[in-house]
Amino acid sequence: MILEQFVEIKEQTQVMADPLDLLVTNIILKEHAPTEIYEIGTGSGAWVITQFKTGITAPEYVLIDDFSWTAKGWSGNRFWPQDELDLRNYVDEQTNHKLSFKIVNSDIYDYIDIMKSNINTVRIDMDPDHNGFEKIIDKLDDTGLLLVDDVVFNMGLNRIVNLIDFKRQGKIYPLWIGLKESAWVKNKDYRDQLYVSACNTIKENYDIGLTEYDEPYLNIDTWKYFTTRYHNFSEKFQNLKQS
Ligand SMILES: C[S@@+](CC[C@H](N)C(=O)[O-])C[C@H]1O[C@@H](n2cnc3c(N)ncnc32)[C@H](O)[C@@H]1O
Numbered sequence: 001m002i003l004e005q006f007v008e009i010k011e012q013t014q015v016m017a018d019p020l021d022l023l024v025t026n027i028i029l030k031e032h033a034p035t036e037i038y039e040i041g042t043g044s045g046a047w048v049i050t051q052f053k054t055g056i057t058a059p060e061y062v063l064i065d066d067f068s069w070t071a072k073g074w075s076g077n078r079f080w081p082q083d084e085l086d087l088r089n090y091v092d093e094q095t096n097h098k099l100s101f102k103i104v105n106s107d108i109y110d111y112i113d114i115m116k117s118n119i120n121t122v123r124i125d126m127d128p129d130h131n132g133f134e135k136i137i138d139k140l141d142d143t144g145l146l147l148v149d150d151v152v153f154n155m156g157l158n159r160i161v162n163l164i165d166f167k168r169q170g171k172i173y174p175l176w177i178g179l180k181e182s183a184w185v186k187n188k189d190y191r192d193q194l195y196v197s198a199c200n201t202i203k204e205n206y207d208i209g210l211t212e213y214d215e216p217y218l219n220i221d222t223w224k225y226f227t228t229r230y231h232n233f234s235e236k237f238q239n240l241k242q243s
Contacts, residue, residue, distance in 0.1 A: 001026065001054060003208070009053050013094070014078040015046035016125075017149065020208055020228055021178040024198075025147065026054050028176065028183050031198045032145045034058040034121040040108050040136065041065060041126030044079050045091040047149075052095045058121065061101035063087065064108060108132060115139055123147040124159075133162045137171055137186070145194075146172060146184040155180070174225035192224070199226050 006019035006026075015022070029051065035058065039048060042063040051057075070082055081087035084105045091099060104111055109132055118141040127150075128136060140146055148163065150156035163184065166172045173191040175183040176198070185191035202210055209229035 003206070006054065009050055013046045013050045013053065014044075014076075015050045016043075017047065017050070017181060018179045021181040022050060022054065023206065023208065024176060024178055024202060024228060025181055025183070026051070026056060027201050028145070028194065028198045029056045029121075031194055031201065032121065034145070036060040036062070036119065037121045037123065038062045038115075038119055039064065039123045039125065040128070041124065042087065042103075043069065043125070044081055045087055045094070047123065047125065048099070048101070049091060049094040052099060057099065059100065061099055062104060063091070063101055064104040064106065064111060066107040067105065068107075108136075112136065112139070118142075119144060121145045121147070123149070125149045127156065127158055128162075129158075130162050130165070133159075134166065134171075137166060140186050142187050143190045144186055145175075146186070148182050148184065150180060151177065151182045152180055176225060177227040179228055179230065195224065195226070202226075 001023070003019055003023055006022045010017065010019050010022065037058045039061070042048065042065040045063060048061060048063065067083060070080060074080060079090060081090060084103050087103055091101060108126070108128060112132060112135045117139055119139050120141050121144060122136060122140060124136065124147070137146065148159055151160055151163065153160065163172070167174060172184040172186055173188050175185050175191050175194055185194060199210070202208065210226050211229050212226045213224065
């Protein structure tokens with residue numbers, strides 16, 4: 001798929017994500033081939049619906065939300081579910097009833113201890129505290145993939161601090177840092193495997209300005225990961241060179 005298609009699908013689903021991030025996430029998920037996806041902070045299901053429309057369908061989804069945003073009156077001038085039934089109907093309608101999913105209407109802190117272990121893929125789109133975040137990571141399978149949204153300073157500073165802490169403890173390894181989304185893996189060998197396959201696919205097929213970081217930081221540990229370059233800057237720089 002090309003970037004324009006992600007731009008178009010974002011318009012349709014109103015997902016709170018950058019099309020470039022959607023494109024890279026799509027490639028990583030294709031390489032990872034999720035057997036299940038748990039999304040913590042599902043909102044309207046826009047991210048799951050977007051993945052479906054861009055060719056990712058895991059056999060099973062668990063959509064977790066406590067509807068706290070709804071209770072606070074958030075609508076963001078687009079569809080926002082009032083309750084579980086509303087969310088179920090919307091996801092079904094948008095995916096032609098083709099997704100197998102369960103909705104967990106709960107605060108993640110009440111659910112985390114009874115949540116199953118060895119989960120294959122988790123996406124976090126809310127702001128867990130340090131303890132909750134750690135528990136979520138512990139629930140991931142050894143070759144599990146963790147996607148975390150809003151890893152930018154003016155949106156998710158807590159998430160960044162927590163992720164760096166877990167990285168330093170060797171609990172997770174960065175695979176890719178996008179404009180807003182990020183991908184983390186628990187097992188270093190599996191991270192290297194995904195890094196090579198996903199990164200090569202992106203490099204071979206898309207000109208989206210990836211930057212690679214593979215130098216160990218002070219030789220303490222390897223920080224091999226790739227990032228998406230800030231595209232507006234690249235575009236402006238291109239225009240500057242042409243003028
Ligand atoms: C940023 S929105 C989700 C957007 C959606 N994932 C998307 O991509 O369009 C965050 C969601 O997390 C939910 N949420 C916030 N705190 C939560 C908690 N402690 N447990 C479960 N859900 C929570 C909110 O109700 C809200 O729907």
